[in-house]
Amino acid sequence: MDTSPKASDKLRKGNWKQDPDAVKADILRVATEEFATYGLSGGRIDAIAKRSTVSKRMIYYYFGNKEGLYKSVLEGVYAALRESEETLKVGDLEPTEALALLTTTTFDAYAANPEFIRLIAIENIHNAEYLSRSEVIQKLNKTIIDKLADVCDRGKAAGQFRAFADPLELHWTISAFCFYNVSNQATFSASFGDTLHSEQGQVRLRRRLRDIVLGSVVIGYRPENSD
Amino acid sequence: MDTSPKASDKLRKGNWKQDPDAVKADILRVATEEFATYGLSGGRIDAIAKRSTVSKRMIYYYFGNKEGLYKSVLEGVYAALRESEETLKVGDLEPTEALALLTTTTFDAYAANPEFIRLIAIENIHNAEYLSRSEVIQKLNKTIIDKLADVCDRGKAAGQFRAFADPLELHWTISAFCFYNVSNQATFSASFGDTLHSEQGQVRLRRRLRDIVLGSVVIGYRPENSD
Amino acid sequence: MDTSPKASDKLRKGNWKQDPDAVKADILRVATEEFATYGLSGGRIDAIAKRSTVSKRMIYYYFGNKEGLYKSVLEGVYAALRESEETLKVGDLEPTEALALLTTTTFDAYAANPEFIRLIAIENIHNAEYLSRSEVIQKLNKTIIDKLADVCDRGKAAGQFRAFADPLELHWTISAFCFYNVSNQATFSASFGDTLHSEQGQVRLRRRLRDIVLGSVVIGYRPENSD
Amino acid sequence: MDTSPKASDKLRKGNWKQDPDAVKADILRVATEEFATYGLSGGRIDAIAKRSTVSKRMIYYYFGNKEGLYKSVLEGVYAALRESEETLKVGDLEPTEALALLTTTTFDAYAANPEFIRLIAIENIHNAEYLSRSEVIQKLNKTIIDKLADVCDRGKAAGQFRAFADPLELHWTISAFCFYNVSNQATFSASFGDTLHSEQGQVRLRRRLRDIVLGSVVIGYRPENSD
DNA sequence: CATGAATGAGTTTTCATTCAT
DNA sequence: CATGAATGAAAACTCATTCAT
Numbered sequence: 033m034d035t036s037p038k039a040s041d042k043l044r045k046g047n048w049k050q051d052p053d054a055v056k057a058d059i060l061r062v063a064t065e066e067f068a069t070y071g072l073s074g075g076r077i078d079a080i081a082k083r084s085t086v087s088k089r090m091i092y093y094y095f096g097n098k099e100g101l102y103k104s105v106l107e108g109v110y111a112a113l114r115e116s117e118e119t120l121k122v123g124d125l126e127p128t129e130a131l132a133l134l135t136t137t138t139f140d141a142y143a144a145n146p147e148f149i150r151l152i153a154i155e156n157i158h159n160a161e162y163l164s165r166s167e168v169i170q171k172l173n174k175t176i177i178d179k180l181a182d183v184c185d186r187g188k189a190a191g192q193f194r195a196f197a198d199p200l201e202l203h204w205t206i207s208a209f210c211f212y213n214v215s216n217q218a219t220f221s222a223s224f225g226d227t228l229h230s231e232q233g234q235v236r237l238r239r240r241l242r243d244i245v246l247g248s249v250v251i252g253y254r255p256e257n258s259d
Numbered sequence: 260m261d262t263s264p265k266a267s268d269k270l271r272k273g274n275w276k277q278d279p280d281a282v283k284a285d286i287l288r289v290a291t292e293e294f295a296t297y298g299l300s301g302g303r304i305d306a307i308a309k310r311s312t313v314s315k316r317m318i319y320y321y322f323g324n325k326e327g328l329y330k331s332v333l334e335g336v337y338a339a340l341r342e343s344e345e346t347l348k349v350g351d352l353e354p355t356e357a358l359a360l361l362t363t364t365t366f367d368a369y370a371a372n373p374e375f376i377r378l379i380a381i382e383n384i385h386n387a388e389y390l391s392r393s394e395v396i397q398k399l400n401k402t403i404i405d406k407l408a409d410v411c412d413r414g415k416a417a418g419q420f421r422a423f424a425d426p427l428e429l430h431w432t433i434s435a436f437c438f439y440n441v442s443n444q445a446t447f448s449a450s451f452g453d454t455l456h457s458e459q460g461q462v463r464l465r466r467r468l469r470d471i472v473l474g475s476v477v478i479g480y481r482p483e484n485s486d
Numbered sequence: 487m488d489t490s491p492k493a494s495d496k497l498r499k500g501n502w503k504q505d506p507d508a509v510k511a512d513i514l515r516v517a518t519e520e521f522a523t524y525g526l527s528g529g530r531i532d533a534i535a536k537r538s539t540v541s542k543r544m545i546y547y548y549f550g551n552k553e554g555l556y557k558s559v560l561e562g563v564y565a566a567l568r569e570s571e572e573t574l575k576v577g578d579l580e581p582t583e584a585l586a587l588l589t590t591t592t593f594d595a596y597a598a599n600p601e602f603i604r605l606i607a608i609e610n611i612h613n614a615e616y617l618s619r620s621e622v623i624q625k626l627n628k629t630i631i632d633k634l635a636d637v638c639d640r641g642k643a644a645g646q647f648r649a650f651a652d653p654l655e656l657h658w659t660i661s662a663f664c665f666y667n668v669s670n671q672a673t674f675s676a677s678f679g680d681t682l683h684s685e686q687g688q689v690r691l692r693r694r695l696r697d698i699v700l701g702s703v704v705i706g707y708r709p710e711n712s713d
Numbered sequence: 714m715d716t717s718p719k720a721s722d723k724l725r726k727g728n729w730k731q732d733p734d735a736v737k738a739d740i741l742r743v744a745t746e747e748f749a750t751y752g753l754s755g756g757r758i759d760a761i762a763k764r765s766t767v768s769k770r771m772i773y774y775y776f777g778n779k780e781g782l783y784k785s786v787l788e789g790v791y792a793a794l795r796e797s798e799e800t801l802k803v804g805d806l807e808p809t810e811a812l813a814l815l816t817t818t819t820f821d822a823y824a825a826n827p828e829f830i831r832l833i834a835i836e837n838i839h840n841a842e843y844l845s846r847s848e849v850i851q852k853l854n855k856t857i858i859d860k861l862a863d864v865c866d867r868g869k870a871a872g873q874f875r876a877f878a879d880p881l882e883l884h885w886t887i888s889a890f891c892f893y894n895v896s897n898q899a900t901f902s903a904s905f906g907d908t909l910h911s912e913q914g915q916v917r918l919r920r921r922l923r924d925i926v927l928g929s930v931v932i933g934y935r936p937e938n939s940d
Numbered sequence: 941c942a943t944g945a946a947t948g949a950g951t952t953t954t955c956a957t958t959c960a961t
Numbered sequence: 962c963a964t965g966a967a968t969g970a971a972a973a974c975t976c977a978t979t980c981a982t
Contacts, residue, residue: 052945071384074300077973087947092974152446153380157298160445169450177451201467204447204455208439209432216438218387219379220431223400228431240428240475248471279962304956314964315957325956506966525838528754531952541968546953606900607834611752614899623904631905655921658901658909662893663886670892672841673833674885677854682885694882694929702925733941758977768943769978779977 056094058084063091064105068147071154072102099162106155107168109148114172116141122179127187128250134179135206135245139238142210149214176203187249197249205248209241283321286311290318291332295374298381299329326389333382334395336375343368344403354414355477361407362433362472366465369437376441403430414476424476432475436468510548513538517545518559522601525608526556557616560609563602564623570595571630581641582704588633589660589699593692596664603668630657641703651703659702663695737775739765744772745786749828752835753783780843787836788849790829797822798857808868809931815860816887816926820919823891830895857884868930878930886929890922 062084066075077098081088095101120137122130142149155163163169180199187193217229227233243255289311294302304325308315322328347364349357369376382390390396407426414420444456454460470482516538520529531552535542549555574591576584596603609617617623634653641647671683681687697709743765747756758779762769776782801818803811823830836844844850861880868874898910908914924936 055945071298071300073298076971078971086945088973089947089975090945093946098973150384153384153442154298156443156445157377157380157384158445160449163446163449200451200454201464203451204464205436205467205471207443207447208436211443212435212439215380215442216383216434218383218385219390220434222387222391223396224404224427224430227427237428237431240432244432244471244475247474248467303954305954316964317962319957320962509966525752525754527752530950532950540966542952543954543968544966547967552952604838607838607896608752610897610899611831611834611838612899614903617900617903654905654908655918657905658918659890659921659925661897661901662890665897666889666893669834669896670837670888672837672839673844674888676841676845677850678858678881678884681881691882691885694886698886698925698929701928702921757975759975770943771941773978774941 052094055086055090059086059091059094059101060105060108063101064108064147064151067102067105067154068150072098072158075102077101103162103166106151106162107166109151110163110169111172113141113145113148114175117176117179120179122183127183127190127192128246128253130183131180131187131202131249132242132246134183135242136238138206139210139213139241142214143234146214149211152211153215184249192251193249194251202245202249206241206245209244213237279321282313282317286313286318286321286328287332287335290328291336291374291378294329294332294381295377299325299385302329304328330389330393333378333389334393336372336378337390337396340368340372340375341400341402344406347406349406349410354410354417354419355473355480357410358407358414358429358476359469359473361410362469363465365433366437366440366468369441370461373441376438379438380442411476419478420476421478429472429476433468433472436471440464506548509540509544513540513545513548513555514559514562517555518562518601518605521556521559521608522604526552526612529556531555553616557620560605560616561620561622563605564617566599567595567602568629571633574633576633576637581637581644581646582700582707584637585634585641585656585703586696586700588637589696590692592660593664593667593695596668597688600668603665606665607669638703646705647703648705656699656703660695660699663698667691733775736767736771740767740772740775740782741786741789744782745790745828745832748783748786748835749831753779753839756783758782784843784847787832787843788847790826790832791844791850794822794826794829795854795856798860801860803860803864808864808871808873809927809934811864812861812868812883812930813923813927815864816923817919819887820891820894820922823895824915827895830892833892834896865930873932874930875932883926883930887922887926890925894918 059080063075063080066080066083070076075098077088077091080101081091084091091101095104120134122133125133177199180202184193184197184199184202188195188197213234221229228237239255243253247253247255286307290302290307293307293310297303302325304315304318307328308318311318318328322331347361349360352360404426407429411420411424411426411429415422415424440461448456455464470480474480474482513534517529517534520534520537524530529552531542531545534555535545538545545555549558574588576587579587631653634656638647638651638653638656642649642651667688675683682691697707701707701709740761744756744761747761747764751757756779758769758772761782762772765772772782776785801815803814806814858880861883865874865878865880865883869876869878894915902910909918924934928934928936
């Protein structure tokens with residue numbers, strides 16, 4: 033129990049922060065929402081300032097300008113994404129099970145973080161120019177591929193996976209499915225109804241994805257009971 | 260010497276361009292580029308006017324305001340896409356071949372129309388609000404589902420397709436892959452290199468996708484020669 | 487007598503301009519004042535807009551941004567300066583008289599246009615970066631040198647001018663004197679009183695300058711009656 | 714172990730720099746650069762703080778505000794200049810030589826202190842309002858005039874100088890040339906090339922200036938060998 | 941004495957839209 | 962129908978200065 037004057041003081045009177053990391057985190061949190069909702073050009077610095085606990089000026093103090101803030105938001109999103117991938121341990125699982133787990137976990141992770149998906153979609157509209165320029169992000173992309181490479185290697189060694197199974201391709205396939213599921217929900221529902229995005233529909237889609245991914249590389253894979 | 264009122268009128272007013280449809284088409288063409296490149300909030304009316312052959316005022320004259328223009332752009336690309344889907348005749352093909360053709364054709368169509376993809380992505384960022392409000396677009400979405408339904412029916416009747424094969428789900432699956440292939444090329448390449456988006460990589464991905472789609476519903480499907 | 491409706495209309499109701507050149511000239515006039523008084527960073531776009539007849543937006547419409555406006559102001563100043571130099575005809579005068587006239591005329595011109603002097607002083611503080619970048623200004627600097635070259639040539643040919651007389655050096659000498667007279671009046675007066683900048687003082691200084699310039703190149707020159 | 718209150722106090726507060734004069738000098742040095750480069754309104758307190766060894770707060774602590782700092786900078790450069798003028802002893806020299814030395818020394822001093830020149834130019838743009846308000850500077854201006862008065866008196870007494878030779882006018886003339894040489898180098902070079910500001914050009918100009926000044930007051934003065 | 945964090949008030953700049961002709 | 966000129970409202974961004982520690 034921390035009852036030191038300092039800590040309680042900070043909480044008691046919320047007039048002044050003097051805690052740069054907390055302030056930065058707060059700004060980033062609000063900015064992530066804002067940019068995810070309205071895009072880079074649509075997002076408003078004023079709106080971010082108003083919803084955060086500090087003045088607009090601090091955004092410039094810490095992030096330089098709108099693009100700097102956007103870039104930081106993007107880095108945060110990517111870091112969180114890769115961190116979540118890193119957390120997942122599949123090294124002890126049987127190859128097929130490992131791949132299944134990676135697939136469904138990704139499905140759930142993407143579905144649980146629509147903001148991240150939107151921000152990546154936005155970044156694609158900008159031709160990934162900010163992502164490309166970020167030195168931070170370039171470093172954190174290998175984990176998931178390494179994991180899939182390990183699973184592939186073990187699967188092939190065990191004679192369970194087809195020879196052409198490829199980690200990068202598998203990651204792409206899984207990502208495509210999971211990403212589109214979140215990113216295009218709005219237009220797909222508007223065009224074809226929300227059958228696939230109801231709770232039931234998502235459960236079914238998740239199972240379909242697993243079957244498709246496994247079926248594409250596991251020799252003789254049969255969906256247990258699809259419906 | 261033609262001194263008829265009509266001709267002289269034209270000359271007197273200096274109206275060398277009197278074809279409203281051509282003007283509208285020109286504006287739409289430029290606006291499609293602009294919105295696809297910069298998004299709705301990022302797209303500039305000024306920029307559109309400057310690159311088109313007419314003045315800014317005409318944009319307002321024909322499309323009311325920025326949103327109206329955006330909506331028209333959206334309707335335009337949707338119409339073009341659905342029209343291309345309509346053109347494709349698969350009724351005479353064997354179910355498996357028909358499905359394969361639908362898949363690869365979609366892959367090619369999406370890859371050939373990145374502007375369309377970007378606009379849909381943008382529309383999703385706006386929660387499909389303009390798409391939902393457009394009466395025009397709602398009508399255009401039945402064709403592809405009807406075609407897939409026909410293929411599914413025939414496939415199941417022939418004992419070739421699994422019982423759970425579903426036209427909507429198939430369309431969704433095909434779309435997911437083909438859309439993501441274009442929409443996320445920038446960030447995926449930035450993160451993992453452009454292996455999959457090289458010319459070679461795309462040929463391979465296209466074949467993989469066909470195999471995945473067919474493998475997911477065709478009983479006993481085996482990829483002929485995947486690599 | 488122009489009594490056409492158009493012209494009088496414009497004058498009568500000052501609500502809308504629709505006369506780009508007049509608007510631009512008006513903005514430039516006010517901006518010249520503003521920048522001459524407060525410098526580039528000290529000058530306020532708002533203030534310029536308020537004092538001109540049009541809205542702030544028009545400044546950006548016609549001049550792009552603050553620097554563009556400043557550059558235009560600078561170009562205007564230089565153009566006026568060179569134009570005034572061009573007007574002066576000394577080709578028919580005897581060399582000594584010609585040089586005397588060029589000198590005193592420059593003295594008067596600089597003294598009559600303190601704004602120009604200030605703007606050039608300001609530009610020097612900016613290391614002439616805008617002047618250097620202006621293609622317009624680069625073209626208008628030869629006239630005065632040409633005139634002085636002609637006077638020097640004739641003076642030397644007549645055996646009146648010393649052999650080392652140099653048009654560029656003469657221009658520099660005259661300029662230094664006349665420029666400093668205006669540009670440093672404030673600090674000089676603050677330090678040493680305004681003896682030299684009183685009306686009498688200026689008359690005397692002007693004559694001194696003429697004597698100094700003539701004395702520096704005319705063989706055997708004697709100031710007639712200095713005081 | 715020194716546990717005297719004073720020493721421990723210093724350690725406790727973490728004050729590793731306790732020399733106010735050094736701190737002030739450091740701030741002034743950086744501020745002089747800054748204001749000389751960007752002017753009063755263009756100079757940034759932030760930039761000064763960043764380049765100096767202390768924090769922004771100290772600037773306000775020692776100088777009150779931006780204007781106070783600027784005023785101190787101005788006083789500093791003026792003091793340095795007048796001090797250098799004071800150092801120069803010409804009382805023992807023959808009048809003509811004395812005047813020649815004063816002239817060339819001023820030329821060199823100005824050329825060696827472009828920051829001083831720029832600050833005076835800036836101050837002139839502000840109509841010398843800070844200089845006028847400074848009590849410190851008012852006292853520093855007598856020296857040079859006194860020296861020139863002495864030289865003039867001796868020159869006239871010796872029958873060498875013309876009767877109208879005037880110390881203030883001489884100072885003004887010398888200053889004008891030497892000041893302009895530095896202050897307007899940028900625009901003059903941009904307009905007419907850097908002939909006069911090359912190393913060779915400056916040597917020649919310095920000699921010319923001496924000849925001009927001497928020629929203006931010394932009876933029968935002949936430039937020895939002007940080129 | 942000293943610092944980094946924080947800010948209000950102002951300044952530049954942008955942009956969809958409308959007006960006079 | 963068509964245009965260039967014009968704008969208000971809002972957005973990004975800046976900067977001297979002050980505050981809590």
